[in-house]
Amino acid sequence: MIDPGFFLEIFPKLVAGLPLTLKLCGISVLLGFVLAVVLALAQQSENAFFVWPIRAFVSVFRGTPLLVQIFLIYYGLGQFRPNLQALGLWWLFREPFWCAIIALTLNTAAYSSEILRGAIRNVPRGLPEAASALGLSRLLTLRLVVLPLALRQALPAYGNEIILIVKGTSLASIITLTEVTGLAQELISQTYRAMEVFVAAGAIYLLINFIIVRALELLEIKLTPYRKR
Template sequence: MIDPGFLFEIIPTLLSGLPLTLELAGSSVLLGFVLALLLALAQQGKWPVVVWPIRTFVAIFRGTPLLVQIFLIYYGLGQFRPTLQSVGLWSLFREPYWCAILALTLNTAAYGSEILRGAIRNVPRGLSEAASALGLSRMLALRLVILPLALRQALPAYSNEIILMVKGTSLASIITLTEVTGIAQELISQTYRAMEVFIAAGAIYLALNFLIVWALSLLEARLSHYRVRA
């Protein structure tokens, strides 16, 4: 039987892992968005030598589980220790934290690039032509006209990606990071009460994602204030 008292007792302990969860999610989403935007813009051209490597990257990271990607980066890069040491990167990749950031960033960049690529392509061509007619350069039209509209269109889909990334941080526990799920596993090993621990951890993730959805909804409403409600 579930003990409510035990649930409330362990919540503060689980919350001690929330800063790391937020740090992993925030860093990967921010870095992943920048990389996704660059990849999406690069695919707007017609150069196969640029487009196909990007599509291969996207296909690999969208087609394989995040768990496998974390394992490959954390354990796989260790086989290239001499090479990484020679370029001064071993001190970075020997740390579970940075391996988790890299895996999460590449994963969300792959998904995000497809979201942004579609949003950019969905901006009406007439707007680009109008910007050109006003004398705006291509880069200026992209910055002032195309990207703002594309980002507004992409926000609902990108919101889902942010939620998935927050939940994806739970996989960082498999490489010894003590975020919320990592602490939950430690509590289970100490108390053998998996049901209560995972219910409490799930409630924390649920509350966190609810707040994120609420904040993103406010942002979407603010960016779409020009729309006239029926």
Template sequence: MSATATDATKVDRPPALPRGWPRQRVLGYGLVCLWIVFLTGIAAYLVLAWNGELFRKYAPGYVSGLGVTLLLVAISIVLGAILSVPIAYARMSKNQVLSGLAYAYVYFFRGTPLLAQTFLVYYGVGSFRSQLEMVGLWGFFREAFNCAIFAFSLNTAAYQAEILRGAIQSVPRGQWEGAASLGLHKLQTMWKIILPQALIVALRPYGNEIILMIKGSAIVAIITVYDLMGITKLTYSRTFDFQSYVWAAIIYLIIVETLRHAVEWIERRITIHLQR
């Protein structure tokens, strides 16, 4: 960068490479310092507020709450995945009525809050007790946990159907035609050619959906399920100690981050053949 070329005409030229302490770096270091202060503040708070007796008393509760959260999400995701297949199929169907119904289903469950859906199932279905008893379903809906699973599965099925549909439609038509020309029938084509390619596209959205479900599942605490959030509220109401919320936050963060990295790792593994 020599200065020999300066002359009378004043030109704005691309700035020199940042050296030393440009404004951005000052800002960046400032912000990072702020985060460090904030996070060490929380760590210091937890150390100072540490209470061995409290921990012994409530830690088992947190573990069981975590178990309930994970169980709830796992069952809902699996049931939702099963349910999403016919919905996605109907959505892609050429039959107007079928695809219209599937669209309405997806629109309803994606357009309304999960909390409202959960209330609708838990308290709404509760008011049809006698009818449900007649068909023998009351035993199922009596339990808050089952109601949560019911609502969550229907909800996630709508999202998963859209993920599945998007992924399948992202596979070029030529793949179908190629398979047809080799004499594979439709199911074989779907299973052996389309789905493996579609799942690469779908992996990340599926991962996000699981993460959203884990975070969303916190609302079951409001309908009397002792999940991680429920235990947290219970502990807080017993101890009035704010650290109960901080611990929950840390546990949720750890689960979500682990999942996110796991998805990224799987994605790297299954796309090795695409890397150049």
């Protein structure tokens, strides 16, 4: 049986890890989206020199678990400390926070680039051609016509990716980061009451994802007002 009193006692303690969870998610989603746009646009090229390395990157990060990626970046790259120090990058890879950010960013960029690539290719061919006939340059056509339509189409699928990243931040606890899951593990080691602690932690993640889902629904309505009903 779950003790409501204990549940209410530990809930504020778990909330203390929420800022770190949101920071991990926010930074990785932002950086991952920028990288995903670049990768998706690069894959529209017919030049294999650009396309195949990107496809290899996407395949690797989509085909391996996020947990393994975090381990490889945090523990694996630590074996190359002299090289990283020579390049001036050791300050980045010695911090578990930035290692988690790098892993989450690369992971979400791989998935999101495929979402955006498909959305860009689904933009009707006649629209860019009409924009070109009106005298718009390729860059303006991309910025004013192709990308806005592609982003609208990609929004539902991209919303799922954001939710996956929120849940993926829980894996940062394995490299000593005390976000919500990390605090939950500490509380379990102190109290030996895993049920209440994990229910409370799950409730926090559920609340975060509920807010994200509602925000994305409102954004989708704003971007496609003709579908309000």
